Amino acid sequence: MASEPSPETLISPLKLSEIDKDGSFYGDSVKKTPEEPPKSVSKKAAKKEAVKAERLKKKQEMAASAAPVDEADPLASHYGDIPLKELQSKEISGQAWTEVKSLSDEFKDKEILIRGQAQTIRAVSKNMAFIVVRERGFTVQCVFTVAPGFVSKQMVKFVTGLSRESYIDVYGVVSVPGMEIKGTSQQLHVD
Template sequence: MPLIQSKEKIDRELVSVRDINEKLAKQTIWVRGRIHTSRGKGKQCFLVIRHQSATIQAIICVNENVSKPMVKFVTTISKESVVDIEGEVTLTPSPIESCTQKDVELQVKKVFVVSSAEPRLPLLIEDAMRPDDPVIDGIQAPHANQETRLDNRVID
């Protein structure tokens, strides 16, 4: 089996999700983070990218730089996969309530999967964040028991 040797050094400066704000508007930046959520429909896909406790919304839609197969590929990337994204920072018309970076979003130009996560994880972040006895609209919501959380400490 041949040895993989990466001899090319990629010279890109990664910006932390926490540091993305209005001052970076209309600038193209690189971000590395995990896919927290993904919603694809037709010719566009909405991603929430998470790095540590900060989140930002990223939008990828078909245009002169992005093809429809690329949008379709992005919708198939599993949750918690680590990705590098090149995108332009844009101001949002209204605050994004589901993200910590509420006033800005990324218009995606390129996406690279750094590390792909398993398609079905034993523990979802949403389940781990719920209280021990969660009831939503009168229905018992899923939660992670202690054994599952201890077996999957890397995710929790």
């Protein structure tokens, strides 16, 4: 009869390298977690947290101060998007439209209403913007300058945010510039 192995031979001696530092064997799924009280935060970590908190506070202050204060614009009814139904109106509105090609010196200091596409839009500052309006190959430069009761800062901001080739209606006063405007066919400003 064959002899059975002794219990001592079934247990292989463990090498020291097979035992973890915490006393468990490699491959054990259950790790022993020591019951230690949480360590106090080091001075360096506390300083980092203070710097992070300060940066966050500064960031929030900057965001609050940079947020535009949207005050009610009394001229909001003078500009904005027109619904497509109104743009393609079938009814006669009674408004006298002036064609861009007919603009000349005789319109100086007269109020006109033109419709065209915004060919070029350029902001000079928060208080001034230029738009070149095109109608059937003829162009005229329109100047938007902040003026109480006529043009507000919000209007200038709206104008500079328009996309090129947008259809726009401009109601303004014609003026003759002191020097030649190189980018337009009609040598007039609509203010």
